[in-house]
Amino acid sequence: MILSNKQQVISQERIFTVLVAPHFTEKASVEGDKSNQYTFKVSTDSTKAEIKAAVEQLFEVKVAGVSTLNVKGKTKRNQRGVSRKKNWKKAYVRLAEGQDIDFTLVD
Secondary structure: OEEOOOOOEEOHHHHHHHEEEEOOOHHHHHHHHHHOEEEEEEOOOOOHHHHHHHHHHHHOOOEEEEEEEEEOOOEEEEOOEEEEOOOEEEEEEEEOOOOOOOOOOOO
């Protein structure tokens, strides 16, 4: 069990389901270089406290702040009609000064 700033109890299983994947785009790279910020795809029902706890535990870093936003799925049109991509949630995680996450390490 992990206690966050608000003393919310987060189970170990929940920690591994909060973060879905890192989100690499040109905009995310520019923001990451400028303000020590990383972007993740997260589960749609996750909270900022859960995201902070998950990043701190999985990557062993200190998180300074978390911002989230819901991304609406795009509507696509093809020969067979209209389809819609799924909605998803994005989290911008700002790390404390001197902290770093290296996604290229392979153990």
